[in-house]
Amino acid sequence: MRSNDLRELFGSTAFALLLLVAGPLVGMSFIAAVGAYAEASGGLALASALSPLDGILVPTLGAYDLLITFLVPFVAIHLVATEKSSGVLMLLLQSPLRVRTQLASKMIALLAGWVACLIPAAIALLLWRAYGGHLALGETANLVAGHTLRYVVTCSLAIAAASVLNGAASAAIAVLAFTIGTWALDFFATGRGGWIAEAAAFTPAAMLRRFERGLVSLDAIVMAVVASIVLLVIAAAFLDLRATTRKRLVMSAIAIAIAALTFAVIPKNRSADVSEDRRNSFGAADERLLQTIATPVTIRVHLAAEDPRANDYERNVLTKLRRTVRDLRVEYPYAGRTALFENDDRYGTIVYRTGGKETVSRSTTEEIVLDEIETLAGLTPPARGEAVYPGHPLKASPRGAATLFYVVWPMAIAVAFVIARRPYSRRTG
Secondary structure (H helix, E strand, C coil), X not given: CCHXXXXXXXXCHHHHHHHHHHXXXXXXXXXXXXXXXXXXXXXXXXXXXXCHHHHHHHHHHHHHHXXXXXXXXXXXXXXXXXXXXXXXXXXXXXXXXXXXXXXXXXXXXXXXXXXXXXXXXXXXXXXXXXXXXXXXXXXXXXXXXXXXXXXXXXXXXXHHHHXXXXXXXXXXXXHHHHHHHHHHHHHHCCCCCHHHHHHXXXXXXXXXXXXXXXXXXXXXXXXXXXXXXXXXXXXXXXXXXXXXXXXXXXXXXXXXXXXXXXXXXXXXXXXXXXCCCCCCCCCHHHHHHHCCCCCCEEEEECCCCCCHHHHXXXXXXXXXXXXXXXXXXXXXXXXXCCCCCCCCCCCCCEEEEECCEEXXXXXXXXXXXXXXXXXXXXXCCCCCCXXXXXXXXXXXXXXXXXXXXXXXXXXXXXXXXXHHHCCHHHHHC
16 A cells, blocks of 8 residues: 555545544534433333344444445545645556556545544444443444445545546535435335335345345445445556547446446345344244245235335335245336325235235234245244343433543544645654
8 A cells, every 4th residue: 555645645634624524523412312312211111122233333324325435435535636636646657556456446445444434433332331231243243344345445445536537626526426326316216126126125225125135235345345345446547547538438338337247137135134133034933934935925915015014014014024935036016106195995904925825814913924925835934932132221311422422533533634735854853
């Protein structure tokens, strides 16, 4: 890694502002989460099912979702745009270092910056443990990995935009437009099946939701890595000023084609459930039965996307079925329109088909759905016991958090920025 990239990053005003905002934003999220968690711990109905994943980890680390979306692109764009505008890029192209080596150096520097950005999150989690709070290693590490993958994809996108377009402003607008486009696709795909739902499952927001549920998704990880590599290949093609326009376009087309092929062939719904409460999995006996169903299972959901039952069914049942059933096909007859006020006798029903048989149900309860599918497939539903998750209620107050995040952290960043901006010769002399 070139030391210049590291010095350029940590000495830049954009990165200093990113770190400056990260502390109070994470702190505000953490303090609010601890307060809400303590309030929920006082209710008998909620305390027994309280999970730190939902109550503390997701809201606290959710602050990084905002940082990655709105601030990180400017930091990554700065590393490339300044070299292009100042003429340094022309000098670097005359050096022995290849363009891809220079891009790798920038990505390593950005990863070092990400580690620095995660310090407020580490402080928050240490405070939670000091209060007596519980954290499961698997779901904690998985959520951090999910945000890291999103950070890498965003940085790669920003670098590619800065390489293709002239000017940091144009690159920033392009990244923001892409982000808004993925939000629109994610929203449009709600309650729909087919290819559009498959494509929307790989938007950054949708992939992050899997990690927030405690899922380690093979397809999400592979697609995030492939997307990052493809974007960096495009960036390398356009940063090489000696390359012709035709060569740049050919390299970009090949990279995009490889990404599309990967998307087409990668196994979908291959994942591991690392959530402590096993929220993404059926009981072991039910999973073994469902995995023996050799014929396709088709589910036709007569519910509008706006119906709360549709959201519950997707979250509590379909997510688990997609991980378990070999060939699951989900159809949404009301996709693209609101059916809440239609005079349709089928509304609210869910049709299950497999092996030439069909049954209709109105229940979205997990146990009833399992009975319907297993009976339809000619299997005997197993005896089920209640899932035992003890929950981890804790009435704690965020002692010392406000001082650390709102006072100590900004002062530390200000001092570090002043030191980083000092001339290199004075610091080493």
